[in-house]
Amino acid sequence: MIQKSTHYAKQGEVARTWVLIDADGAILGRLATQIAQILRGKTKPQFTPNSDCGDFVVVINAEKVKLSGNKADHKVYYRHSGYNGGLKAESYRSAMEKHPERIIEHAVRGMLPKTTLGRKQLTKLKVYVGEQHPHAAQNPVKIELEA
Template sequence: MISKSTHYAKQGEVARNWVLIDAEGATLGRLAAQVAKILRGKNKPQFTPNSDCGDFVVVINADKVQLTGNKADHKTYYRHSGYNGGLKAESFRQAMEKHPEKVVERAVRGMLPKTTLGRKQLTKLKVYAGTEHPHAAQNPVKIELEG
């Protein structure tokens, strides 16, 4: 008799790889969707929804990411301090000039689960504005974006 039980990946038996993605000329949402997929481990056959089985992702050239259409003129990022009158607004262009890494991180964060597991998976994301990154010792595998 063949057992047909589903195999769930345990925390210790998952092999973590390092992946390098060049964001130059990439569309922000499509880049974020593929990065989130790798962080969650959905590209692996042993994917388990309630376990962190994803890889580490290093994104370089975050300052060269683009938006389609005229969204670069209209997209606005909001944050609130919690105090009266504490709503701060920042356009996409201003955010890209000041901190392009945060723009990519925020896009990826929106595509991960809003749980402790999602916050843990987000710690495996490393975003850099230029081509230099301090993770050369991990030998990240460079992959091309789909689509």
């Protein structure tokens, strides 16, 4: 009897590609889930949960992302400095005015593992305001997101 073994992707044998995503008119949560799947490598057949086998993702037009329902009026981002009275709150609208790329990064960060592997996978995410990005030399493949 022949015993079949499971193949685990090793760090050096993973072929990484660059993916370009246009966030114009996309809903934030649905965009973030698909970005997180690409960063983790779940779209590849050789996906291994404990290794970094995902692709690089370039997101353009970060300022044109939308929220469903009336979340734009009620969503608040919190952070704490670690000191007494150090809780800071920022509304979604003011965060979009100041730094819209951080909104997408924050949403994707919440969908990745909270480990060193998740932090390493997040470094492959590049988010830009507007159409221009400095990764034209990598020839990113533009993909359409699922509705």
